[in-house]
Amino acid sequence: MNRRRNAGIGLLAALLSGLLVYGLFQLQKLQVTRQETVEVVITKQFVEAGKRLTEEDVAYKRIPREGYTKEMLVDLKQAVGMDTVIPLGSNEPILGWKIDRYHLLPADSESTFQIPRDYIRSISNGIRAGDKVTLYLSGENEPSRRILDSLVTVASVKSSSNVEIDNMKDPNLLSLAEGDKERMYASRRDANGMIEYINLNLTEPQWLQIDSYCKDGLHKLVIAYSPESLQLEEEDRQ
Structure with missing residues (x-):
């Protein structure tokens, strides 16, 4: 009985050790991914020109850091409520110049x-x-x-x-x-x-x-x- 119990404890310890190592690996992988990628705002599906963007139209997506440009939006609040100046493709990072607020409406004066x-x-x-x-x-x-x-x-x-x-x-x-x-x-x-x-x-x-x-x-x-x-x-x- 003791031999079986010790074998069971050893197996459980090995399993827990393996899970701990795997968890640390995934954590390190996530940290590396975050260092090498940037979270940007994208469109979930094709959006035609002249449409006002809602929360249902946009989402976050991580892209390689080398593919990021300063024109890409990184906050959903920057996109929601804005009008599309041109059509936007599905999963396309949204650039600031492609959207505008009330693009063809008159200015305040x-x-x-x-x-x-x-x-x-x-x-x-x-x-x-x-x-x-x-x-x-x-x-x-x-x-x-x-x-x-x-x-x-x-x-x-x-x-x-x-x-x-x-x-x-x-x-x-x-x-x-x-x-x-x-x-x-x-x-x-x-x-x-x-x-x-x-x-x-x-x-x-x-x-x-x-x-x-x-x-x-x-x-x-x-x-x-x-x-x-x-x-x-x-x-x-x-």
């Missing part, structure tokens, strides 16, 4: 104004939501001139059927955000529909200035796409 059609002489067909545009004033018997010193953000551009104009297969905002000039050019070229309605984010003085010039019908706006739009996007990403 601005409102979104739909410009009356009879105020407009021409609109560049290449203009898309999110672009920065330059406004010119064209009069019948006087030289044309720039009416506002600063660029203006386009909130939306729509066709006569009230549909946002863009190339759905290759959205302009995606190419613009990624800084891909070739794809952006192709997206604007291939988009269907004539611009019938345009909404601009303006301050009150800017709108009153436009309205005072155009309401009598003697002056009209020429709305032109500005190449500074892409330059500003590149500066924001940097």
Whole structure:
């Protein structure tokens, strides 16, 4: 009996010793993993552009430290409630420039104004939501001139059927955000529909200035796409 008991105790001691060694190994492995990886915020599934992220859309994931960049989010609170500027893939680390809060809404000092059609002489067909545009004033018997010193953000551009104009297969905002000039050019070229309605984010003085010039019908706006739009996007990403 004593021999069996001693054998059982020895076996139990060996088993406990093995479990202790295994536990220490797993603890060391976890510490090494944490030292060599970084926990970042990812999307659980594909998220289309323009969607507001919720807690159900995002999660944490550890990635190799060498694959981490400072643009990657490391706190869920940084992502929840933000709008996606471009589509995000499943399990994709979220970069700060790919999301924004109320991306196309006006700033605190601005409102979104739909410009009356009879105020407009021409609109560049290449203009898309999110672009920065330059406004010119064209009069019948006087030289044309720039009416506002600063660029203006386009909130939306729509066709006569009230549909946002863009190339759905290759959205302009995606190419613009990624800084891909070739794809952006192709997206604007291939988009269907004539611009019938345009909404601009303006301050009150800017709108009153436009309205005072155009309401009598003697002056009209020429709305032109500005190449500074892409330059500003590149500066924001940097």
